[in-house]
Amino acid sequence: MKIDSTLEKQFEDLGDDHVSASEDTPLREDAFVLSDDEKIEKIQDNVREILLTLGLDLNDDSLKGTPNRVAKMFVKEIFGGLNPDKKPKSSVFSNKYKYGEMLVEKNITLYSTCEHHLLPIVGRAHIAYISNGTVVGLSKMNRVVDYYARRPQVQERLNIQIVRELQKVMGTEDVACVIDAKHLCVNSRGIRDIESSTVTAEYGGKFKEDSVRREFLEYIKLETKFQ
Ligand SMILES: Nc1nc2c(ncn2[C@@H]2O[C@H](COP(=O)(O)OP(=O)(O)OP(=O)(O)O)[C@@H](O)[C@H]2O)c(=O)[nH]1
Numbered sequence: 088m089k090i091d092s093t094l095e096k097q098f099e100d101l102g103d104d105h106v107s108a109s110e111d112t113p114l115r116e117d118a119f120v121l122s123d124d125e126k127i128e129k130i131q132d133n134v135r136e137i138l139l140t141l142g143l144d145l146n147d148d149s150l151k152g153t154p155n156r157v158a159k160m161f162v163k164e165i166f167g168g169l170n171p172d173k174k175p176k177s178s179v180f181s182n183k184y185k186y187g188e189m190l191v192e193k194n195i196t197l198y199s200t201c202e203h204h205l206l207p208i209v210g211r212a213h214i215a216y217i218s219n220g221t222v223v224g225l226s227k228m229n230r231v232v233d234y235y236a237r238r239p240q241v242q243e244r245l246n247i248q249i250v251r252e253l254q255k256v257m258g259t260e261d262v263a264c265v266i267d268a269k270h271l272c273v274n275s276r277g278i279r280d281i282e283s284s285t286v287t288a289e290y291g292g293k294f295k296e297d298s299v300r301r302e303f304l305e306y307i308k309l310e311t312k313f314q
């Protein structure tokens with residue numbers, strides 16, 4: 088097949104970076120030139136403009152703080168994970184007790200935002216790894232999920248970013264993550280299908296083997312009883 092020459096040039100420019108580039112959140116070069124406060128100022132003007140265009144009276148008591156509330160929420164909360172400074176420090180320990188089986192952290196609550204419509208994605212992430220000598224603090228897995236979820240996302244990329252980060256932290260390929268989530272852009276608008284949810288998975292290293300993957304999926308199905 089003949090590739091268009093501009094496209095060919097783009098592939099050449101990407102060079103060896105093309106794999107990681109596709110799983111990275113597409114950010115502009117100047118993404119962190121403005122401070123958080125400067126971003127909030129700018130975004131609140133934009134939100135005000137949207138609300139005025141929709142015809143809303145921003146002198147109304149309940150609405151007048153909305154532009155600032157939305158701007159703060161974008162920068163500090165739901166998109167706070169765009170800033171690499173917010174990446175959680177994952178404390179790792181050596182696996183002195185020689186635990187050699189799979190460890191599963193399941194039912195991790197996930198709130199993210201769909202980058203196509205800026206509507207919520209709500210669901211659960213399940214993570215597993217097999218230690219090669221390093222173990223990570225349990226809560227750090229929840230924190231890694233939360234960090235990458237606080238960005239405009241597609242579920243596939245979120246899933247990959249979580250696995251790549253934990254592989255890096257623990258120095259092993261043997262990490263897996265399954266996400267089951269509802270996209271409000273599908274549930275509450277558009278096709279308005281409240282029942283459907285989206286499952287994605289990323290299996291690294293040993294989790295590519297059928298039996299290991301099956302064991303992980305069996306653990307996810309187990310009901311947790313703690314009362
Ligand atoms: N693969 C993938 N698609 C997503 C995700 N979140 C939302 N989408 C889809 O992105 C698509 C955007 O399609 P468009 O046709 O441009 O948007 P639209 O006209 O609003 O489409 P409808 O939602 O069908 O009304 C929709 O089909 C969404 O369901 C995601 O995490 N992964």
Ligand SMILES: [Zn+2]
Nearest residue numbers: 201203204272
């Ligand atoms: Zn969407």
